Amino acid sequence: MHSLMKAMPIKRNFFTPLTILMFILIINGLVFAFFRFTSGIGSIANLNNQFPWGIWIGIDVAAGVALAAGGFTTAALAYIFHKDEFHDIVRPALLTAMLGYTFVGLGVIFDIGRSYYIYHPMYMWNGNSVMFEVGLCVFAYVTTLYIEFIPIITERFIGRVNLRGIFSRFNKVIETVIRNLDRIMDKALFFFIILGVVLSCLHQSSLGTLMMIAGTKIHPLWQTPIAPLLYLLSAIAVGFPMVIMESLISSRSFSLKTEMNLLSKLGRFVGPLLAIYLAFKLGDMAIRETFVYLNEFNLVSVMYTIEVVFGIIIPLRMFLWDKVLKSPFWVFVASNLVIFGVLLNRFNNFIIAYTPLYADKPYWPSIGEISVTIGFISLEILLYRMLVMIFPVISQPIKTSTAKTKIALKGVIR
Amino acid sequence: MKQSRRDFFKTAGLIGAGASGLNPEKAKAAPVNIISDDRMGVLIDTTVCIGCRRCEYACKGAHDIPQGSLQDYDDRSVFEKLRRPEIDALTVVNEFTNSKDPDTPIDVKVQCMHCDYPACVSACIVGAISKQENGSVIWDTDKCIGCRYCMIACPFQVPAFEYNKALQPDIVKCDFCFDRTKDGGIPACVEICPMEALTYGKRFELVKLAHKKIANNPDKYIDHVYGETEVGGTSWMYLASKDFKELALPEHSDEPAPGASEALQHGIFKYFIPPASLFALLGGIMWLGKNKNESELGE
Numbered sequence: 001m002h003s004l005m006k007a008m009p010i011k012r013n014f015f016t017p018l019t020i021l022m023f024i025l026i027i028n029g030l031v032f033a034f035f036r037f038t039s040g041i042g043s044i045a046n047l048n049n050q051f052p053w054g055i056w057i058g059i060d061v062a063a064g065v066a067l068a069a070g071g072f073t074t075a076a077l078a079y080i081f082h083k084d085e086f087h088d089i090v091r092p093a094l095l096t097a098m099l100g101y102t103f104v105g106l107g108v109i110f111d112i113g114r115s116y117y118i119y120h121p122m123y124m125w126n127g128n129s130v131m132f133e134v135g136l137c138v139f140a141y142v143t144t145l146y147i148e149f150i151p152i153i154t155e156r157f158i159g160r161v162n163l164r165g166i167f168s169r170f171n172k173v174i175e176t177v178i179r180n181l182d183r184i185m186d187k188a189l190f191f192f193i194i195l196g197v198v199l200s201c202l203h204q205s206s207l208g209t210l211m212m213i214a215g216t217k218i219h220p221l222w223q224t225p226i227a228p229l230l231y232l233l234s235a236i237a238v239g240f241p242m243v244i245m246e247s248l249i250s251s252r253s254f255s256l257k258t259e260m261n262l263l264s265k266l267g268r269f270v271g272p273l274l275a276i277y278l279a280f281k282l283g284d285m286a287i288r289e290t291f292v293y294l295n296e297f298n299l300v301s302v303m304y305t306i307e308v309v310f311g312i313i314i315p316l317r318m319f320l321w322d323k324v325l326k327s328p329f330w331v332f333v334a335s336n337l338v339i340f341g342v343l344l345n346r347f348n349n350f351i352i353a354y355t356p357l358y359a360d361k362p363y364w365p366s367i368g369e370i371s372v373t374i375g376f377i378s379l380e381i382l383l384y385r386m387l388v389m390i391f392p393v394i395s396q397p398i399k400t401s402t403a404k405t406k407i408a409l410k411g412v413i414r
Numbered sequence: 415m416k417q418s419r420r421d422f423f424k425t426a427g428l429i430g431a432g433a434s435g436l437n438p439e440k441a442k443a444a445p446v447n448i449i450s451d452d453r454m455g456v457l458i459d460t461t462v463c464i465g466c467r468r469c470e471y472a473c474k475g476a477h478d479i480p481q482g483s484l485q486d487y488d489d490r491s492v493f494e495k496l497r498r499p500e501i502d503a504l505t506v507v508n509e510f511t512n513s514k515d516p517d518t519p520i521d522v523k524v525q526c527m528h529c530d531y532p533a534c535v536s537a538c539i540v541g542a543i544s545k546q547e548n549g550s551v552i553w554d555t556d557k558c559i560g561c562r563y564c565m566i567a568c569p570f571q572v573p574a575f576e577y578n579k580a581l582q583p584d585i586v587k588c589d590f591c592f593d594r595t596k597d598g599g600i601p602a603c604v605e606i607c608p609m610e611a612l613t614y615g616k617r618f619e620l621v622k623l624a625h626k627k628i629a630n631n632p633d634k635y636i637d638h639v640y641g642e643t644e645v646g647g648t649s650w651m652y653l654a655s656k657d658f659k660e661l662a663l664p665e666h667s668d669e670p671a672p673g674a675s676e677a678l679q680h681g682i683f684k685y686f687i688p689p690a691s692l693f694a695l696l697g698g699i700m701w702l703g704k705n706k707n708e709s710e711l712g713e
Contacts, residue, residue, distance in 0.1 A: 042577025049498065049574045052562035080696050082703035113560020113575065113583040120559050126541035127444050128676050131563050133683070135539055194696045198689050202682065212675040213537050213567040216666070225674055228682075357571040357664050358498050 005088050005395040009156070010254050010388050019385065022378035029375015032368040036110060044368025050356040051363040053111075058350035060107030060373055063343045064100055065138065065207055066235045070246075071097020071145065072200035073239030077269075079193045085262065088395035091152060092250070093243045095384060095393050098149055101142040103380050108135075110372060130209045137203035144196045151189065152391050154182035204235040211349055219353040220290050221304045227349075230281055237273040238342040240266050241315075241335035248332045250388070256396060264325040267334075271319035274338065278312045303344070303352045311341015445541030449530055453549035454595065455617035455649040456604060457624055458523055460661065461634055462611040465493065465509050465521035469603035469612070473505045473525075476591055476602035496662060499524060501574045504588040505603060510661055520654065522661045523603070523612070526551060526572045526588035527641060528649035531670030534564035534573065542585075549617065549649040550590035558585055569645050569671045570664065590649070617649055624653055646670035 035043045047054050074093040078086040109115045121135045161175045162168075208231030211218050224230070244263050251258045285291055294301050318324045318334035325331055351363065365373075388394050467487040474481040479502050493509035500506075505525035512520050528551045534543045535551065542557035543564055553573075560583055565573045576583035591601040604614040613620060624639040640658045641651035644666040652663065659665055682688055 036580075038580050040576070040578040040580045040583060045577075047577060049500070049565065050571065052565035052575060076696070080700045080703070082700070082706075108561075111561070113562070113577075113579075114558065115560075117559040120540045120557060124540035124542075124557050125444075126538055127683075128536045128672070128679065129539050129541075129563075130675055130679050131537065131539040131561065133679060190697075190700060194693055194700065197696055198693045201692060202689055206679070206682065209675050209678050211566070212678070213533055213672055215533075215569055215671060215673055216664075217566075217569075217571075225678075228678060354566075358496065358662070360496075 004397060006398050007088070007091050007152075007155075007392040007395045009390055009392055010256075010394055010396070012254050012389065014385065014389060016253075019382060022382050025371075025378040026375045026382070029372045029378070032371045033110070033375070035368070036372070037115075041111070041113060044366060044372075046364060046366040046369065050359040051354070053350060053354075054363060055347075055351065055365045055369050055373055056107055056111040058347050059343070060376060061104050061111070062207060062210075062346040062350050064104040064107060065204065066231070066238055066342050066346055067242055067339060068097040068100025068104070069200065069204065069235040069239040070242040071100075071239075072197045073236055074243055075148075075193050076197045079190070080197065086266065088259070089243055089247060089262065089266070091393045091395070092246060092388070093239075094145065094148055094152075095387060096242065096246060098142070098145040099380050099383055099387075101138060101145060103376050104138060105142060106376065130206055130213065134203050134206045134210060137199050137206065141196060141199040141203065144192050144199060147185075147192050148189065148196060150181060151185045152393060154178045154185065156391050158182060200235075201232060205229065205232040207231050208349075211354070214354065217355055217357065218349070219293070219300050219355065220288070221285075221293055221300060222349045222353040224284050224288060224290075226280065226284050230277070230284070233273070233277040233280060234342050234345060237270065237277045238338055240270050240273070241338040244331060245335040245339060248328055248335075250394060253385075254388075254394070256394070258328050259395075260326065260328055263328075263331060267319055267325045267331050270334075270338065271316060274312055274316040274319065278308075278316060281308065281312070300352060303348050307341055307344045307348055310337055311344055312338075315341065445535060445538065446544035446546065447532075447535050448545055448547045450547045450549070451618070453530075453547070453617050453649060454590075454614065455528070455549055455620045455651060456601065457613040457615075457620040458650065458652045459611050459613070459627070460520055460522050460652060460654045462609050463507070463521040463523065464609055464611075465490070465507050465519070466608060467492075467507050468606045468608060469505055469523055470503060470507065472602040472606035473588075474503070476594070477504060477589075479503070493519075497524075499526070499572055499574055499587065501576050501584070501586045504586065508662060512655070514655065520656065520661060522652070522654075522663070524572075524662075525603075525650065526590070527570050528588075528590055529569075529645055529671060530647040530649070531645065531672060533567035533569055533645075533671035533673075536672035536676055537563045537567035539563060546592065546596070548590075548592075548595055550592045550595060551649075552589045552592050553585050553587065555582070555584060560585070567671070569666055617647075620651060624651060627653060643668040 032044045036045070041047060045054060045056070070093040074086060074090050077083050078090045109118055112118065121132055122139075126132045157178055158175070161171050161178065163171055163174070205228035208227035208229070212223070212225075212227060215223075244266060247263060248258065250256070294305065315334045315337035318330065318337070323330065324334055468484075471481055471484055471487050473479075490509075496508055497503075497506040505523060507521050507523050510520045510522065512518055528545075528549055530545075532543065532545055532551045535545050539561055540557045540559055542554045542559075543551060544554070545551050560575070562575055562585070564585060565571070565575060573585050573587045575585055591599070595601060600614050604612040613623065615623075621639065621642055624642070628635045628637055628639070634655060635653055636656060638658065639651050639653060640663055641648035646668065652658065652661075654661055
């Protein structure tokens with residue numbers, strides 16, 4: 001396939017005022033991390049026997065998994081449904097998913113009391129546990145994502161292996177290994193792409209089953225038997241907005257040309273996907289008659305209303321509007337609203353909706369918990385920036401005369 | 415993606431062969447969860463309890479928790495606040511005012527209920543919590559990863575966690591004195607109770623006893639054995655003179671606490687058929703689309 005775009009490492013300065021700010025936020029998070037691992041979770045987190053889970057699970061893990069959905073949705077679109085024009089955005093989406101899930105894992109390591117036993121679920125099974133399924137699926141999926149990333153690494157290094165000094169004797173061996181790996185991956189990639197989509201569907205939905213066992217402790221607005229379906233639908237709906245948001249930010253940050261044409265095409269899928277999610281959410285509400293809880297004016301009803309109105313209805317209307325789809329600014333706003341809506345949904349389900357039986361005061365995340373979460377997000381963004389500078393992830397126009405001919409040719413053929 | 419159709423089938427066949435070798439029935443994928451007909455239980459008669467808190471004292475002794483002196487437990491000021499089981503107190507007694515007879519307040523001992531269908535056992539990611547044949551729901555330190563999902567799941571909000579330990583923090587809860595009861599002993603709290611407010615015995619006999627007590631004294635008790643049917647039944651049960659809601663015992667339906675989550679979970683994974691079908695479906699779509707693309711290009 002001829003393409004006028006090619007994924008290439010980006011050559012820019014790594015350090016900007018924003019990246020330096022992020023470094024500071026990471027160091028701030030590390031300070032709290034030190035106390036968490038030397039004096040226990042209680043030393044920095046507002047968690048107790050009534051509120052065993054806070055934002056580390058609600059945001060870092062639950063929302064983190066949902067917001068990494070861009071990986072499997074774009075892979076499915078481009079490879080399974082053969083929408084070839086979207087190939088250029090698969091790699092950035094894949095990288096985001098890979099980093100996203102890695103940080104979900106890190107979030108779990110911070111949150112569980114015995115981090116050093118994180119491997120226990122691998123051979124201590126409880127098939128009845130929803131968390132066991134989510135855990136193994138997430139582990140399998142993060143492995144799949146790393147495998148899917150291999151072609152990007154081999155592409156970067158094929159023909160460029162050039163170790164110096166005493167290591168130079170390994171150059172040939174490494175080159176052969178990389179070339180073979182590349183050949184194998186070329187044949188096997190389809191398997192891992194389908195596997196990734198299947199695993200994503202499984203754990204994205206099971207994440208919705210996770211809080212079901214808390215029974216009456218979860219507010220009826222969120223405690224629904226179709227929670228797994230709602231989680232899956234919302235994850236699928238948030239995938240493309242994440243890709244659009246990231247694409248717009250990185251093109252701005254690296255001063256690349258915005259691929260508005262491609263992004264608005266991608267944006268066209270979001271409206272219908274959000275509509276399906278909304279239909280099930282409201283249908284569930286109508287059938288279980290949970291709308292009665294919206295008559296009360298309290299934290300729960302306000303949060304639910306914000307989630308549905310600002311997170312689903314407004315962006316749904318926006319994504320069905322041609323003007324919005326064509327404007328980088330408005331499509332950015334609409335995408336962020338969807339992201340906000342799904343993030344808020346997970347936050348609401350795991351934290352706002354959770355009312356323990358004997359709490360004497362409500363949960364509020366501590367400075368330590370917030371610092372760690374912000375540190376994670378900053379580190380994730382910096383790693384993304386670093387990796388797109390090292391590996392061919394983001395597609396850029398090829399600046400040669402041959403590229404121009406290709407464009408011309410393409411124009412004629414199509 | 416350069417790949418011929420033949421390659422596709424070759425790989426797909428291999429995957430199929432691999433998947434058929436997976437038999438979920440073979441894997442021992444669930445913790446011990448026995449509901450024996452002869453499981454033991456305790457009936458707590460809150461109308462008899464005087465709030466002497468000897469049970470708290472004995473419990474600490476039986477679980478290597480610093481007890482202090484017995485006199486400390488005569489301090490009734492602790493009743494001013496509702497207390498919950500903690501990492502250093504597996505059982506606590508709370509006191510409630512008695513509107514019928516203000517001079518004799520109602521004292522309610524709180525501990526793990528040892529459910530017949532424990533949500534914590536169902537929830538635990540590594541199967542560290544198990545329901546033993548004698549009715550005890552116990553926790554295994556060698557497996558636990560400290561995720562605290564059991565605390566989220568518990569319908570009585572009982573398990574406590576050692577938040578201020580960096581190494582080997584424990585999930586702490588009443589273990590029905592498993593070390594004593596497994597060899598025929600009786601729980602420390604039952605043994606020490608001077609009022610015989612706690613009756614230890616086979617659960618089905620305790621249910622009969624409870625109803626007999628209610629029938630003999632219909633004025634004294636409300637006609638409800640708390641724990642007989644709540645969340646599918648619990649090993650520990652209560653009798654009281656007033657509504658259990660007012661005694662900080664939560665209202666629950668008779669549905670087992672793991673509820674629909676287990677059924678949903680098993681539905682999604684039934685013999686791996688749904689995930690395998692999804693894989694086949696997506697593979698089919700991918701292959702058909704590939705075919706179309708190739709024919710459009712004239713192959």
